[in-house]
Every structure is written in structure tokens, then in C-alpha cells.
Amino acid sequence: MPAPSFARFRSTLLLSAVILVVLSGCAALDDQQTDLPAAGEVEETLTDLEAVNATVVSTLDGTRISTQQTVFEVGTQRRRSTTQTGERGSLVVANDSVTWRYDRAANTVRVTHRIDGEQQSNTSISSSMGSIFGRVNTASDGTEREAALDPLILPAAGGGDPQPFAGQIESFANASLNYHGTGTVAGREAYVVEAVPEADVNTANITLWIDQEWYYPLQWNSTIVVDEERRTVTTVYRNVTFNPAVSAGMFTFDPPANATIVERRVVSQTFETRAELVARSEMTIPDPDVPEPLTFDSARYFDDNGTVRTSLQYTNGSATLRVTKSEPRGDSAALPGDDRVEINGHEAAIQSFDSGISLVWSCEGHRYTVFGDVSVETVRAVGESIDCG
Structure with a gap:
């Protein structure tokens, strides 16, 4: 080996x-x-x-x-x-x-x-x-x-x-x-x-x-x-x-004068309501129909050097479902896996993992993902309820 x-x-x-x-x-x-x-x-x-x-x-x-x-x-x-x-x-x-x-x-x-x-x-x-x-x-x-x-x-x-x-x-x-x-x-x-x-x-x-x-x-x-x-x-x-003694300058660093510097800016925020995420984000935020007993849990905004990803999380205490909208970058626009379905006229990829079901598609320049440890039918129904306009 x-x-x-x-x-x-x-x-x-x-x-x-x-x-x-x-x-x-x-x-x-x-x-x-x-x-x-x-x-x-x-x-x-x-x-x-x-x-x-x-x-x-x-x-x-x-x-x-x-x-x-x-x-x-x-x-x-x-x-x-x-x-x-x-x-x-x-x-x-x-x-x-x-x-x-x-x-x-x-x-x-x-x-x-x-x-x-x-x-x-x-x-x-x-x-x-x-x-x-x-x-x-x-x-x-x-x-x-x-x-x-x-x-x-x-x-x-x-x-x-x-x-x-x-x-x-x-x-x-x-x-x-x-x-x-x-x-x-x-x-x-x-x-x-x-x-x-x-x-x-x-x-x-x-x-x-x-x-x-x-x-x-x-x-x-x-x-x-x-x-x-x-x-x-x-x-x-x-x-x-x-509990060792830690000096004041331990957690700062002065790069060597001849080093190449690559800058990156990351913003990460979590919100208690969808409305707070809507107010924070310039992209429109999905408003999916999520079946009971799943209820809204939290929302998240993540900006990696200008590439934004937002997500809504729902839970019933044991199962969790997450709806993500992001800006595809480079080769990430390609759909994963081989299994294809149709979501509101768009080709989508559906995959099954030990941790749950994933549904991915692209629309109007954005990538949508529905993922959760719930049934395939629930994941597809949530995906079909999302207007990607």
C-alpha cells in the first residue's frame, strides 16, 4: 500500500x-x-x-x-x-x-x-x-x-x-x-x-x-x-x-521586509432572525417553505474577500436543514456528482451522504444549496420553494 x-x-x-x-x-x-x-x-x-x-x-x-x-x-x-x-x-x-x-x-x-x-x-x-x-x-x-x-x-x-x-x-x-x-x-x-x-x-x-x-x-x-x-x-x-506566562507581543508578527504579502478580508456574522440577515446582505435572501416540525434557528453572513455566502438554518432539535446562497467562484460553478434532477427549470445535483442529503443548483449567477439530515423529499420540496430571482 x-x-x-x-x-x-x-x-x-x-x-x-x-x-x-x-x-x-x-x-x-x-x-x-x-x-x-x-x-x-x-x-x-x-x-x-x-x-x-x-x-x-x-x-x-x-x-x-x-x-x-x-x-x-x-x-x-x-x-x-x-x-x-x-x-x-x-x-x-x-x-x-x-x-x-x-x-x-x-x-x-x-x-x-x-x-x-x-x-x-x-x-x-x-x-x-x-x-x-x-x-x-x-x-x-x-x-x-x-x-x-x-x-x-x-x-x-x-x-x-x-x-x-x-x-x-x-x-x-x-x-x-x-x-x-x-x-x-x-x-x-x-x-x-x-x-x-x-x-x-x-x-x-x-x-x-x-x-x-x-x-x-x-x-x-x-x-x-x-x-x-x-x-x-x-x-x-x-x-x-x-496557564503559562504569555508576553504582550506573543500574538503579533512583523513580516520580513522582503516577504510577499497577500491580504485577505473575512467577515463572519451570525443573526437570530432572517430579517437581520436581509438587512446585512446586498444579495436577496431566500425565503423557503420549510415543513414542520423544522423551525428557524439562525442565519449567517460570510464574506471571504468579496465572495459572499449566506445561510439559513432550521432545526427540530435533532434534525437540521440549511439553505445556503453564495456567489460561485471559478470552477465551483460546476455541479458536483453525477445524479441530476430539475429544480424550477434548472439542472440540480443531488447527493446522499452519511450526514444528510445535499441539493445544489445555480441560478442568476448564484449557487444554491439545501442540505440536511432529512428525507430526499423534504430537501427537494424546500429547494422547489425557493425563488432564485
């Missing part, structure tokens, strides 16, 4: 950036240890975590793909990370409004200016870790907790910008949560917890090593399926210092 390339598994490695999965199955203890922290203690401790300094190693099937030396503030965009991928090195420095990405070999600095950028907070990580210990503790008396676990949120590797997993997002609706006692990661004691989805889900077990002092994930392993082969992606934090 040929060695995997980093580019091929780039989207897979985003799994270590952030995983949002809701686990609502049973919890069990593999041994009799019940001396575990309470959920409230976990959340309170993580709320006090302000910064992390560590070496982050990513591997695929045991082969090292990248090594990152990083210091970052938890719950903010601020970080400074030097990454070595093969023979190529790069530096990323970010604060709450600007990110510098310096490619030493090319002597190029890509500068991204963020406006109204959204940030991950350590409140979300603390509630996720607290939920894990809450359910494992509940299982210690032989009972099962039927209530859904809070979304499992793993920090971005090296404290980077939170990103959704770019590949197929599996359901995990009937996963079980198992406690496997304690272990060590780079000399630090950790609790070991495993999430096991139902048998027919492509992504297999996710195992977490959670620091016993700060309750922060030190390592996570995930099994994925690529070309019908199971591969293991691992992220490990080594040489960790929690």
Missing part, C-alpha cells in the same frame, strides 16, 4: 480541529473505579484555564504527519504556532482580528483580517468535558443515562480556529460511552474515555485521554474509513504547560 500523502488526508485531519457529535446512548465502566471528578468540578476547573503551551504531534496509522510547537489562549483566536510538515515549515500568529501565515520556503505571508469573527469559548469545552464525566459518574452505580450528552467538542490542534470536520460527519446517535480507567500521556496522568458508535457507522471509536489536573484532552484517537480501509488519526499534546 503506498504511503499516504498529507494533502490527501488534509480534510481528515480537520477531525482533530473540532468534532461535534451528540452521543445519546449508554455509558458503562470497564472497571470498578468510581473516584472520578464531578461534572461541576470539571467545568469550574476548565473555566480557569486561560492558556496552553505544548508540542502537538499528529499521526496517521502511526506515521508522523506534522509537529507543531504552539502557545495559545483558550477560548480566543490568539495563538502562535510553528508547524513542521515533512520538510516544509510554517508559522501562524493570530490575535482577535488578524492572522499571519508565514511560509518560510516561499517567503510569503498571508494576512487575514477578520471582522466580527466568531470564537470558540472554553465554556463550550468545559461543558462538553463536564458532560462526559457527568454521564460516566452516573453509570458507576450500574444505571444508564438516557439524556443526550452535550456535544463532544475537542479543541483545535494547537489552539487554531475551530473548523467543522470537512469529510462525512457520522451520526453517533446510538453511541455508547465507556470509561477505561487511567493512563499517561507524555508523563501526565489522564482519564481514558471511549465513544463507540453503532456498528454501521464509518467512523469507529473515538478515544480521549483527559488530563487529571485540568480535565483538558491531551490525546485523542479516531478511526476513519478511507477507500474502505480503516485508518487511525491521532493527536497528542506533549511537553504541556497549563
Whole structure:
């Protein structure tokens, strides 16, 4: 089998950036240890975590793909990370409004200016870790907790910008949560917890090593399926210092005088109503007919250097449907996949993924997408209700 390339598994490695999965199955203890922290203690401790300094190693099937030396503030965009991928090195420095990405070999600095950028907070990580210990503790008396676990949120590797997993997002609706006692990661004691989805889900077990002092994930392993082969992606934090001293100039960067500078401007905003998005955007916003019990949840505006994407999200508490309108750019105007249907006189592509159904078409210079973990009939009906004028 040929060695995997980093580019091929780039989207897979985003799994270590952030995983949002809701686990609502049973919890069990593999041994009799019940001396575990309470959920409230976990959340309170993580709320006090302000910064992390560590070496982050990513591997695929045991082969090292990248090594990152990083210091970052938890719950903010601020970080400074030097990454070595093969023979190529790069530096990323970010604060709450600007990110510098310096490619030493090319002597190029890509500068991204963020406006109204959204940030991950350590409140979300603390509630996720607290939920894990809450359910494992509940299982210690032989009972099962039927209530859904809070979304499992793993920090971005090296404290980077939170990103959704770019590949197929599996359901995990009937996963079980198992406690496997304690272990060590780079000399630090950790609790070991495993999430096991139902048998027919492509992504297999996710195992977490959670620091016993700060309750922060030190390592996570995930099994994925690529070309019908199971591969293991691992992220490990080594040489960790929690709440290190951070200098005032740590999160700014002065590019070399002879470097090529590439500027980029990104605006990201979330709204509680469709009307707010309509007022913010120059493009017309769809007003789809979405069947009950799905109801409006939020709206989003995203501008990447002048290319605008807007979206409306609907949910019924378990299923989610999203309607997106964007300006196609370059080859992105081509429809994906091979399956074609007609939507209001326009050719559209329909695709089925483990995470839901996607319907895509172009009209009047814009790209429309309806995506959701709902039926094909619902996705098509919503698409047909959209006037692309």
C-alpha cells in the first residue's frame, strides 16, 4: 500500500480541529473505579484555564504527519504556532482580528483580517468535558443515562480556529460511552474515555485521554474509513504547560521586509432572525417553505474577500436543514456528482451522504444549496420553494 500523502488526508485531519457529535446512548465502566471528578468540578476547573503551551504531534496509522510547537489562549483566536510538515515549515500568529501565515520556503505571508469573527469559548469545552464525566459518574452505580450528552467538542490542534470536520460527519446517535480507567500521556496522568458508535457507522471509536489536573484532552484517537480501509488519526499534546506566562507581543508578527504579502478580508456574522440577515446582505435572501416540525434557528453572513455566502438554518432539535446562497467562484460553478434532477427549470445535483442529503443548483449567477439530515423529499420540496430571482 503506498504511503499516504498529507494533502490527501488534509480534510481528515480537520477531525482533530473540532468534532461535534451528540452521543445519546449508554455509558458503562470497564472497571470498578468510581473516584472520578464531578461534572461541576470539571467545568469550574476548565473555566480557569486561560492558556496552553505544548508540542502537538499528529499521526496517521502511526506515521508522523506534522509537529507543531504552539502557545495559545483558550477560548480566543490568539495563538502562535510553528508547524513542521515533512520538510516544509510554517508559522501562524493570530490575535482577535488578524492572522499571519508565514511560509518560510516561499517567503510569503498571508494576512487575514477578520471582522466580527466568531470564537470558540472554553465554556463550550468545559461543558462538553463536564458532560462526559457527568454521564460516566452516573453509570458507576450500574444505571444508564438516557439524556443526550452535550456535544463532544475537542479543541483545535494547537489552539487554531475551530473548523467543522470537512469529510462525512457520522451520526453517533446510538453511541455508547465507556470509561477505561487511567493512563499517561507524555508523563501526565489522564482519564481514558471511549465513544463507540453503532456498528454501521464509518467512523469507529473515538478515544480521549483527559488530563487529571485540568480535565483538558491531551490525546485523542479516531478511526476513519478511507477507500474502505480503516485508518487511525491521532493527536497528542506533549511537553504541556497549563496557564503559562504569555508576553504582550506573543500574538503579533512583523513580516520580513522582503516577504510577499497577500491580504485577505473575512467577515463572519451570525443573526437570530432572517430579517437581520436581509438587512446585512446586498444579495436577496431566500425565503423557503420549510415543513414542520423544522423551525428557524439562525442565519449567517460570510464574506471571504468579496465572495459572499449566506445561510439559513432550521432545526427540530435533532434534525437540521440549511439553505445556503453564495456567489460561485471559478470552477465551483460546476455541479458536483453525477445524479441530476430539475429544480424550477434548472439542472440540480443531488447527493446522499452519511450526514444528510445535499441539493445544489445555480441560478442568476448564484449557487444554491439545501442540505440536511432529512428525507430526499423534504430537501427537494424546500429547494422547489425557493425563488432564485
